Amino acid sequence: MHTWSTEMSALFSIQGIIGLVTLSVLEIILGIDNIIFISIAVNKLPLHQQKKARTLGLTLALVVRSVLLLFVGWIAGLKEPLFHLGAYGVSGKSLILIGGGLFLLIKTWQEIMEKIYTDEDEIEYKDKGKNNFLAIILQIIIIDFVFSFDSILAAVGVSGIVSIMIGAVVISMILMILFSGGVSDFINKNQSIKMIALVFLLAIGGILLAEGLIDCYNFTVPEEKHLELNKNYAYIALAFAMLIEAFNMQERKVKRKRDLELKD
Numbered sequence: 001m002h003t004w005s006t007e008m009s010a011l012f013s014i015q016g017i018i019g020l021v022t023l024s025v026l027e028i029i030l031g032i033d034n035i036i037f038i039s040i041a042v043n044k045l046p047l048h049q050q051k052k053a054r055t056l057g058l059t060l061a062l063v064v065r066s067v068l069l070l071f072v073g074w075i076a077g078l079k080e081p082l083f084h085l086g087a088y089g090v091s092g093k094s095l096i097l098i099g100g101g102l103f104l105l106i107k108t109w110q111e112i113m114e115k116i117y118t119d120e121d122e123i124e125y126k127d128k129g130k131n132n133f134l135a136i137i138l139q140i141i142i143i144d145f146v147f148s149f150d151s152i153l154a155a156v157g158v159s160g161i162v163s164i165m166i167g168a169v170v171i172s173m174i175l176m177i178l179f180s181g182g183v184s185d186f187i188n189k190n191q192s193i194k195m196i197a198l199v200f201l202l203a204i205g206g207i208l209l210a211e212g213l214i215d216c217y218n219f220t221v222p223e224e225k226h227l228e229l230n231k232n233y234a235y236i237a238l239a240f241a242m243l244i245e246a247f248n249m250q251e252r253k254v255k256r257k258r259d260l261e262l263k264d
Contacts, residue, residue: 019164020171027172032235033204034061034147035176036197037104039184040111041136049133054180057140062173064141065148069165081219089219093149094212100146101209107139108201115195146208192245200238207231 035058042053078096081089152165187194211229218226 023168024171058177061144065169087220088216094215097212104205196241203234
């Protein structure tokens, strides 16, 4: 019989600790898109509410993922088709991915258009007047729920032990809460980095939408012919873009210093 004591024994074994560390690192990597979205979303709030919103948003993500891990069987059931459109099966999973992808695409596109066509002072005045704390938290909850599926599927793939999966989620979320403020400040202080982050979220929204549509398509072909979409390319592209921008920032810093020396 699978008991809580069995779970604890597995968690504190050598293999369990290795699995916990490995899964914690994986959860942090998969949480990058979540941190970026939260960082940009809370910037629309007054300064004194931003830290509270970030902490609450990531805490809710922790709660959502931990609860969903206890219902792995229910999540597995979401892979089954709820109805069919012709030959294409539409499952609960595909509906969540398509809905979440569209939400992220629309929200991120609005942010990009505002950034391009509106002065920063106007954005700050307009957004911080119309966006309230609960509205931002609601957006974070929606995205947390969608992103949780990637997190849970990865956790189940690495370890089938619930205590290890929940432990990894808790560790990764605590670390993200501790460092999210620095990430948020860095993104919002560097406008070129903010645009890279927005385009990354746009790509993630497109990937979620594509994953949902592919899931519908996979019901039309045998399992051995199922298509899989690798999201790792988006993370590689983000790392590449950030590396280029890091060089650009260093170049601008050196040139500013040189110009100041020449003026003196």
